[in-house]
Amino acid sequence: MNAPLTKLPVPVSWAKHADGQPATLVAALARNAAESGDRVAFRERKYGVWQELNWREVLAEVLAMAVALEARGLAPGAALIVIGDNRPRLYFSMLAANVLRAFPSPVYPDVPLDELVVSTRHGAPIIAVAEDQEQVDKLLDLRARIGRPTTIIYDDPRGLGTYADAGIVSFEAVIAEGRARLEREPGLAAELIGRAGPDDVTVLLHSSGTTGQPKGIPLSHRNVTRGVLNAAESGYFHAHEELFAYLPTAWVGDFVFTLGAGLMMVATINIPERQETVMHDLREVAPTFYLAAPRAWDQMLTRIQVGMKNSTPLKRKLFDIFMPHAVALERKRLAGGQPSIGERLINGVGEVLVYAPLRDYLGLGRAERAFTGGEALGEDTFLFFRALGIKLKQFYGQTETCALTAAQAEGRVKLHTVGRPMAGVELKIDESGEILVKSPSVISGYFDDAEGTAKAIVDGWLHTGDAGFIDEDGDLIVLGRVSEVVRTAAGERYIPNFIENRLKFSPYIRNVAVIGAGRDRLTAIVCIDFDAVGHWAEERRISYTSYADLSQKPEVMDLIGTVVAHVNTLQPEGLRVRRFVNLHKDFDADDGEITRTRKLRRNVIETTYGALIHALYGTERQTVFDAAITYESGEHGMIRRTLTISEVPV
Incomplete structure (x- = not known):
């Protein structure tokens, strides 16, 4: 940085709120x-x-x-x-x-x-x-x-x-x-x-x-x-x-x-x-x-797991002994239970030998306030970091609310909520199930968009576009986008993003698109997490040459199949994913498939992968897919891939 600048006079007054705090x-x-x-x-x-x-x-x-x-x-x-x-x-x-x-x-x-x-x-x-x-x-x-x-x-x-x-x-x-x-x-x-x-x-x-x-x-x-x-x-x-x-x-x-x-x-x-x-x-x-976003916490957990696998036998043993204990104890706390004297003693030893060193290794030894938001965080990841002694909590907000709407407070943390409204925030659910917000942090309107403003802000209430409900304790539960509520051919109502988030709780799945609106069953296009699956494959001496090669390995197909099957156990019978395909690449913002904040652009995916989706609803076990690619020079080309379609055990 430069040398200090000349000191400048500071005015004795500036714009203030009624309570005397700075207003700009x-x-x-x-x-x-x-x-x-x-x-x-x-x-x-x-x-x-x-x-x-x-x-x-x-x-x-x-x-x-x-x-x-x-x-x-x-x-x-x-x-x-x-x-x-x-x-x-x-x-x-x-x-x-x-x-x-x-x-x-x-x-x-x-x-x-x-x-x-x-x-x-x-x-x-x-x-x-x-x-x-x-x-x-x-x-x-x-x-x-x-x-x-x-x-x-x-x-x-x-x-x-x-x-x-x-x-x-x-x-x-x-x-x-x-x-x-x-x-x-x-x-x-x-x-x-x-x-x-x-x-x-x-x-x-x-x-x-x-x-x-x-x-x-x-x-x-x-x-x-x-x-x-x-x-x-x-x-x-x-x-x-x-x-x-x-x-x-x-x-x-x-x-x-x-x-x-x-x-x-x-x-x-x-x-x-x-x-x-x-x-x-x-x-x-x-x-x-x-x-940090949920994916960043997932990547941090993967980094710890990989690091422990490559660590000394003693450190691996200590990790394997104390972390399951800490996770079980944190789950007990969140359920309202109190640790016994024995559990506290074991936790104290784990704090010295495992938890504190890991927090310091991550750089989060002083993180009294750690948050995640933007989408749901996997239960296993959430429990792991809280068990480690990092007071991780969920928050909820949108750009239109300065991202400051609701958040969990220590002592009132629950696994599947985003907490209660912050001070100065009013929140209600309308008859359609949409979350409405009124707060000083809510914008007055969109830029040069009177029509969009009139739709989004009515009588001072921001229509968030998110579906949710408030539970018996006053905590907000967010289900997904109201606009994404769709129905299967049998008339069952669901939000694809809700199922996708459950699938992405797995460290092995980086992105996924669930298909099924107007169809007789659900299917999925899965993008594996290259680092996590790659490490999994190396541990099992499974050789591979690229993302595309790894994604189509039979062992990897089985691995993803177990993840999908587990999520299916949490879903109603008519909303279970029956077939899936591992894509040869991750969804890419440069290809318009996701936004820069990693949200799916469903219309682009359904257009780009229309032939693949058609195959998912057929009977074949493999399909040849011609994928468009964009080179660094900006030129466009095509590459042919043979992709395997997997059935999920009922």
Whole structure:
């Protein structure tokens, strides 16, 4: 990071809620600089060394960026494209836009050009902020396609020294310009901090686009600040957290749980060196708050299991003795039972020999608050981490609610619920079974979409599109999307995602699509988890050459068959999967089969794999499938695969 910037005057007042708390993220930044200026705000691992900036230095850099962005034409109500992995200056640019009453529109860093065009259509952004050369190249392609952005500001200069395209400028140059003006106009800093208001847009995010073009979802400063404060009142955030910024910047989970909570709770935001070093850097940070998607927890469990298999005989023996005991004890606790003296003694020994070392190995030794959300987490995975001493809990929310609707509280954790509404959140179920939410964290409407807004928000209530119910203890249970409720030919009503989640509880299944609407039985297209199944195969001396080869091994077909058969025991007779096929590849966002947040695009899957689905409802045991592929060059081709169709024992 750079040397500390010149200290800037901080105004004595800023936008506040009625309770005196900051009402904008800019106000929170000013408050932190004034009251906790020397506390570490951002810590970034760069070239193997953790480098720090305190809140006073962050405010100075944000204001310098804001001045320079204003000079380049960033106006109130305009969007700023932000693309790249987690970097301090990308976060600072978001706040700089907020200073000007503009808003960032972050984009997933791996989006292809066609998706980038869609993701940047709102707000007609003329300025973009990019992490590195790869993203600059992508933005230049975007400019060639649609004529903007005219200005591209980059953080990492490597590879960009010879670029002669107009409008490409480094953050170094931009910040230097801003500093110079701030020094010339000493009253400007205070004036800048006072511009943003609670109802200004603080970020423009996008829906996953599972059924069409993504909607623009504008979160206001009021939505984020009040939502975080309500969550803190419910005990889900604490002051001075250690946060770990590794989630995609275009996901609501990163903006609200990292940047929003970091500012409002005066936390320290730790940023890994790169995505490849996340697990290593996590161990060094040991955050107090940790959020991960269900698949990430599954992968972490697989990593532990693989590590133990390759460990010493003594460590394997200790793991095999104490972990089953811990899981059984946690299951007993969740059922309302109390551990006996003997169980507590065994658990105490396990804590010293197994549980604490494993938590430290994962980097979660200090994680007092650990959460998962977005979809259901497998019961085995959930129990494992809680048994390990990590207080893992489920939460529920959508981008439209700042992801802050309901969450489990310690002492009231149940396996199949997402907890109770947070403070300030009203929740009800309408006659169709849809979950409705009213809260200060709920958006006022979609971006430039009056029709979509009128459908989604009625009398202040957000129609979430999710089906669910509230149990006798007041806990919310989410079943799936209302729009995905379908019926078999026999008229049985079901939600495919609910069955898919149960199948994905297995570490051996990464993705799955359940087919059956209007048909006489259910079938499934399964994508194996290459790492987990690969390790399983290696332990059994089953050789393979690729994902496609491994997926079609008879032993692997039998393995997946046992998973499907187990899930069938939990399903009514008419809603059991009768046949399945292991796909030769995983579903891919670049192929449009899933969204960037890994939600299925069913219409794409049913079109792409129409011939395969037809075979699933036939009688043959094998089918030849011509699969379309896209090479890295962008060229398209076809590859022929012979896929095995398996019957599931009744």
